[in-house]
Amino acid sequence: MSEEKPINNSRRNFIKTGATAAAGFMIVPRYVLGGRGFIAPSDKLVVAAVGVGGKGTSDIEGFYKSGKAEIAYLCDVDDRQAKKSVNAFPKAKYYKDWRKLFDKEHKHIDAVSVSTPDHNHAIIGYAAMQLRKHVYIQKPLTHDIYEARVLTAAAKKYKVVTQMGNQGASGDGVRQLKEWFDAGVIGDVSTVYCWTDRPVWPQGIPWPTAKTEVPKELDWDLWLGTAPYKDYIEKLVPFNWRGWWDYGTGALGDMGCHLMEAPFRILDLSYVKDVQSSVGTVYTDIFSKAYYPESCPPSSHITLTFPKTEKTKGDVTIHWMDGGIQPERPEELGPNEVFGDGGNGMLFIGTKGKMMAGTYAVNPQLLPTSRTKEVSVPQTIKRVPGGDSGHYAQWVEACLAGYGKMEVSSPFEMAGPLTEALLMANLSIRGHDVQRKRADGKTEYPGRSIKLIWDNLNMKVTNFDEVNQFVKREYREGWKLGV
Structure with missing residues (x-):
């Protein structure tokens, strides 16, 4: 088990500790070249994927197949599950801790994809939105009702393009x-x-x-x-x-x-x-x-x-x-x-x-x-071009166009109430x-x-007041939703 203590995941901390040097940039995100709403000559969306095994693998492939997404960063807590994506995108920088990824690379990223177990969807997605990154989160949007309400409001507050991963939409x-x-x-x-x-x-x-x-x-x-915290059990992951x-x-x-x-x-x-x-x-x-x-x-x-x-x-x-x-x-x-x-x-x-x-x-x-x-x-x-398979490309295109410029099928304003x-x-x-x-x-x-x-x-x-304890669960010490 890692002994590393969780860092504060607030936007203030991301900005304070984020990498600022331009040297070594392999990919330059669109907003660096010309501000919000600017479409880079390469017309590529720079994506960081958190949770890249299992469903995350197919999500990444879906973005990449659009022809307009650069899979620049991969993050997973399990090297075994990440192996396929790491091999498929050898130029992508790999992290285990999404907080370190956001701290160090937030200036290099346009958008974040989240395909982790349900209990960590909200904290990662919300942190990305605080950094003004477009967000794609696998279904269900969140683990708790409170989290769904917060993410729905955040998408509008931070003016980012959002999509939940329910392709049938x-x-x-x-x-x-x-x-x-x-x-x-x-x-x-x-x-x-x-x-x-x-x-x-x-x-x-x-x-x-x-x-x-x-x-x-x-x-x-x-x-x-x-x-x-609980001890690890076999076959849970x-x-x-x-x-x-x-x-x-x-x-x-x-x-x-x-x-x-x-x-x-x-x-x-x-x-x-x-x-x-x-x-x-x-x-x-x-x-x-x-x-x-x-x-x-x-x-x-x-x-x-x-x-x-x-x-x-x-x-x-x-x-x-x-x-x-x-x-x-x-x-x-x-x-x-x-x-x-x-x-x-x-x-x-x-x-x-x-x-x-x-x-x-x-x-x-x-x-x-x-x-x-x-x-x-x-x-x-x-x-939607490509039907349910076009769910990924639709989000990529909407991110490139900018907030409010293109329709997506499952924005958080719809996905939140559904969740x-x-x-x-x-x-x-x-x-x-x-x-x-x-x-x-x-x-x-x-x-x-x-x-x-x-x-x-x-x-x-x-x-029935006793059941309200499940509307908003208590996070483990060291973790919180937003600032």
């Missing part, structure tokens, strides 16, 4: 669904179902007690970042962290931004009004249930209510289902036809009809599916494990089987 599918809805093909919608076969990692399990040696290539202290509340946001965080983005965009939804949930339980034997509050549940069904919008006649209810749970098959769908994409999907129920799609809103269809070819509506929404909704669903799930001691000494769980009422302005649940 740039796909043709969601635009086709929206054109059908806007044309009145399925009428008014008040109910939407979204479902996934995730998790495909362990959930609903106790924290392992066996201690494991930290791999020499991994800086465990840096990986933990804002999370409470690089993927199984998703099932633990200290680091991940479960199946909702992994797939919710891909599946709930479409109803958000189509119905113009924003913040949640109320939420309730039921969760799958684990049995230790035929008579005994086990609850592991550190771990996300193996399955859940969450019901979220959104206030009426200009696109709807009343409130909208979204049902989220994970762990392989699916809604009842619509009667208009043939017995051998695939529901959604098989494991995942979305279903809009309207007063005049229904429509469905798979992950990323791919393969949009009207029901019965024969209507898909029979119904023709004008194309009113411009497509908050997902985290509200998780708030309800976590409420199931809140305990109280009764007068007779027995334990009760008051958060189960209740509806949480959300005060959006004050960012708190009004009828």
